[in-house]
Amino acid sequence: MSVPKWLNERALSPKAYGRALTELGLNQSSAARLLGISSRSSRRYASGESNVPPVVALLLRSLIEHGVRFGKRPRRPTAA
Numbered sequence: 040m041s042v043p044k045w046l047n048e049r050a051l052s053p054k055a056y057g058r059a060l061t062e063l064g065l066n067q068s069s070a071a072r073l074l075g076i077s078s079r080s081s082r083r084y085a086s087g088e089s090n091v092p093p094v095v096a097l098l099l100r101s102l103i104e105h106g107v108r109f110g111k112r113p114r115r116p117t118a119a
Contacts, residue, residue: 049093050093053086064110
């Protein structure tokens with residue numbers, strides 16, 4: 040059984056971090072809550088001020104690979 044390529048990739052560039060969040064339907068604040076980090080850390084990853092930790096890169100890639108998508112919850116129908 041071969042290991043998927045994404046599983047061996049450790050680094051995630053700032054651009055790739057932003058694309059991953061977009062693909063998952065997350066903004067930087069919601070990503071921070073999901074990842075258990077501060078919003079400031081998420082902004083630093085996106086700007087390239089800090090490197091994206093390998094565990095964060097792995098989690099984001101895994102979520103994408105498994106088709107996970109976050110987004111707005113469907114609205115409840117309003118009473119007429």
